[in-house]
Amino acid sequence: MKELIKRLVEAYGPAGSEECVRNLIMEEVRPYVDEVQVDALGNLIAIKRGGSKKLMLSSHMDEIGVMVTHIDENGFLRFYNVGGLSPFSLIGNRCYFANGTVGVFGTEQLDAMKDLTMSKMFIDIGAASREEAAEKVRIGDTAAIKREFVDLGNRLVAKAMDDRIACAIQIEALKQVEKPVYDVYAVFSVQEEVGLRGARVAAFGITPDLGIAIDVTRTGDTPKSATMDVALGKGPTVKVRDSSVLCTPAVRHHMEEVAKANNIPYQLEVLERGGTDAGAIQLTKSGVPAGVMSIPCRYIHTASEMVDYRDVEHGVRFLVKLMETEYKG
Amino acid sequence: MLLKRLSEAFGPSGQEQDVRAVLQEELNDYISEWKRDALGNLIAVKPASSGPRVMLAAHMDECGLMVTHVDGAGLLHFRKVGGLDDRVLVSKSVVVGKKRVAGVIGAKAIHLQKPQERTQVIPHNSLYIDIGAKSKEEALKMVNIGDYVVFDTKFGEFGTGMVKGKAFDDRAGCAVLAEVLKEDYSMPVYGAFTVQEEIGLRGAGVAAYAVDPDLAIVLEGTTCNDVSGADEHGYCTHLGGGPAITVMDASAISNKKMVAELVRLAEEHNIPYQFKRSITGGSDAGRINVSRDGVPVVVVSVPCRYIHSPVSVLQLSDFEHTIALVKLFLRSIEGGFRV
Numbered sequence: 001m002k003e004l005i006k007r008l009v010e011a012y013g014p015a016g017s018e019e020c021v022r023n024l025i026m027e028e029v030r031p032y033v034d035e036v037q038v039d040a041l042g043n044l045i046a047i048k049r050g051g052s053k054k055l056m057l058s059s060h061m062d063e064i065g066v067m068v069t070h071i072d073e074n075g076f077l078r079f080y081n082v083g084g085l086s087p088f089s090l091i092g093n094r095c096y097f098a099n100g101t102v103g104v105f106g107t108e109q110l111d112a113m114k115d116l117t118m119s120k121m122f123i124d125i126g127a128a129s130r131e132e133a134a135e136k137v138r139i140g141d142t143a144a145i146k147r148e149f150v151d152l153g154n155r156l157v158a159k160a161m162d163d164r165i166a167c168a169i170q171i172e173a174l175k176q177v178e179k180p181v182y183d184v185y186a187v188f189s190v191q192e193e194v195g196l197r198g199a200r201v202a203a204f205g206i207t208p209d210l211g212i213a214i215d216v217t218r219t220g221d222t223p224k225s226a227t228m229d230v231a232l233g234k235g236p237t238v239k240v241r242d243s244s245v246l247c248t249p250a251v252r253h254h255m256e257e258v259a260k261a262n263n264i265p266y267q268l269e270v271l272e273r274g275g276t277d278a279g280a281i282q283l284t285k286s287g288v289p290a291g292v293m294s295i296p297c298r299y300i301h302t303a304s305e306m307v308d309y310r311d312v313e314h315g316v317r318f319l320v321k322l323m324e325t326e327y328k329g
Numbered sequence: 330m331l332l333k334r335l336s337e338a339f340g341p342s343g344q345e346q347d348v349r350a351v352l353q354e355e356l357n358d359y360i361s362e363w364k365r366d367a368l369g370n371l372i373a374v375k376p377a378s379s380g381p382r383v384m385l386a387a388h389m390d391e392c393g394l395m396v397t398h399v400d401g402a403g404l405l406h407f408r409k410v411g412g413l414d415d416r417v418l419v420s421k422s423v424v425v426g427k428k429r430v431a432g433v434i435g436a437k438a439i440h441l442q443k444p445q446e447r448t449q450v451i452p453h454n455s456l457y458i459d460i461g462a463k464s465k466e467e468a469l470k471m472v473n474i475g476d477y478v479v480f481d482t483k484f485g486e487f488g489t490g491m492v493k494g495k496a497f498d499d500r501a502g503c504a505v506l507a508e509v510l511k512e513d514y515s516m517p518v519y520g521a522f523t524v525q526e527e528i529g530l531r532g533a534g535v536a537a538y539a540v541d542p543d544l545a546i547v548l549e550g551t552t553c554n555d556v557s558g559a560d561e562h563g564y565c566t567h568l569g570g571g572p573a574i575t576v577m578d579a580s581a582i583s584n585k586k587m588v589a590e591l592v593r594l595a596e597e598h599n600i601p602y603q604f605k606r607s608i609t610g611g612s613d614a615g616r617i618n619v620s621r622d623g624v625p626v627v628v629v630s631v632p633c634r635y636i637h638s639p640v641s642v643l644q645l646s647d648f649e650h651t652i653a654l655v656k657l658f659l660r661s662i663e664g665g666f667r668v
Binding site: 015016043067082195205 | 543561562563564576577580581582585588604606607608618619620621622623624625668
């Protein structure tokens with residue numbers, strides 16, 4: 001599964017440009033599901049039939065990135081962020097475009113580093129003029145952070161663990177599940193990082209009886225971190241709340257029961273800030289019971305997001321059991 | 330000129346009926362089926378039996394003010410409706426309420442200000458509207474609490490091919506849409522003149538739900554900052570550069586194939602075009618995009634300087650080129666379009 005994770009996290013896919021990730025996942029899941037659909041916004045929906053009620057799973061394919069807004073006469077690119085990105089995290093980093101063009105982040109001369117904003121930064125793609133730059137990049141093109149996957153043994157580090165690690169778990173669970181008790185609609189969603197947009201329209205189209213999003217969550221296990229009772233290696237989480245959702249209590253309890261019954265370690269997650277696809281799913285039409293399973297992740301929205309592989313393996317098992325256990329409400 | 334009539338119409342968010350009337354009158358000979366929904370959106374329907382169902386949207390509302398209190402001296406206190414900058418309010422002529430009462434937003438003359446007052450922006454809740462009334466009773470004969478207020482700005486042509494007027498955001502888009510609707514297309518086209526965009530894209534969401542389009546084009550008058558003191562990369566758009574195509578803003582990411590088709594058509598027909606170089610701000614596309622099970626969208630705008638103020642400026646060639654490009658796009662997808 002580490003090989004699949006590596007391919008997923010290294011794939012190019014800022015919000016709005018999920019094609020590469022979608023193609024990769026489509027090839028991967030097609031043999032294991034009954035039907036594959038792509039909707040008007042680009043969500044990939046893999047359907048595996050097994051029951052009368054509909055379970056919607058959602059992992060988002062998109063990652064944070066940057067978008068080119070201007071090319072100056074010397075070939076430097078100005079940009080804005082696509083999704084929540086701190087300018088400080090870009091210093092010393094590189095990015096790459098869909099066509100493979102690599103760029104380096106640079107900053108204007110500043111009086112104090114605290115004055116750094118995205119508008120005082122630029123991307124250098126090694127072009128010496130506007131014309132030369134325009135051969136490789138156009139205004140409106142998006143770039144992803146460039147960083148390779150690293151296997152540290154139990155811990156894995158990469159860009160875009162948020163949320164490709166969940167895509168990997170969802171793919172692996174679809175491969176392993178034998179008898180789902182639902183018609184499972186496994187959504188690989190678009191544009192989560194810019195406002196849960198993909199999951200919103202996918203849920204409208206599906207009208208699920210139950211929705212479960214899979215995402216990453218913050219941890220409180222690093223030196224002098226903010227207080228949060230989630231740590232790497234203690235299992236996937238059952239979310240209680242974040243800024244986008246108060247998980248339906250009955251769904252949360254159902255998830256806890258499933259974990260306990262199958263001896264899967266889990267942690268309860270109370271995330272102060274941040275949102276997930278569950279927030280959009282829950283408010284669809286006349287309302288959908290919704291919950292979230294998260295994978296603890298350090299350094300979210302940087303080039304080096306870290307997860308624990310054992311949490312990932314438990315996550316796969318957890319998701320398989322959730323597909324195999326009826327939610328009674 | 331339609332743009333003049335639209336610009337001078339009284340139409341803050343929630344009070345769009347005058348704009349609606351101008352548009353219905355203008356399009357009377359071209360549109361056989363109109364829909365008016367519960368929120369006040371005006372939808373011009375051009376039915377056809379085949380081809381993609383296209384929604385075009387432009388918002389009728391403008392930023393304005395609302396009277397919240399009439400004091401003993403007959404002065405009107407107010408709150409903002411939409412994103413107006415407090416700094417543009419002082420000493421402006423305005424029009425208040427259904428009787429279109431003339432008013433002036435008053436402030437202390439410079440002679441009477443303390444030195445520190447001269448360096449501060451007066452917050453809108455410390456300003457008032459003077460309608461020439463000497464008492465509360467006299468004022469209440471002319472206006473009432475809840476009355477809307479807009480800037481009293483006359484439209485005019487100036488310079489070479491430039492016009493000035495209020496509310497080009499988004500009466501420019503409304504005028505583009507009206508012109509586009511004067512032609513016939515072989516696929517069903519729904520021209521939605523929406524309400525309440527400036528206070529949260531409210532009209533477009535319900536209009537899109539009702540229309541249930543296959544794809545949508547949002548027409549806007551968008552920010553343009555190609556002026557002295559701005560770095561080139563902060564222009565956002567520039568006058569004379571043609572219609573501005575939005576790739577992404579805070580509310581939506583435009584469909585890539587629709588963007589590519591617009592670019593292809595503009596290049597093939599020698600129509601100048603530009604990309605909007607900022608991702609801040611939102612538009613009706615934000616709601617239409619996530620309507621029902623998803624709608625591919627693109628935003629095309631007429632660049633306008635000084636929007637959300639008493640007077641904005643646009644270049645007529647940009648306006649004409651926007652009309653031309655949108656018409657070309659509609660023609661190009663008559664036989665279908667794979668998004």
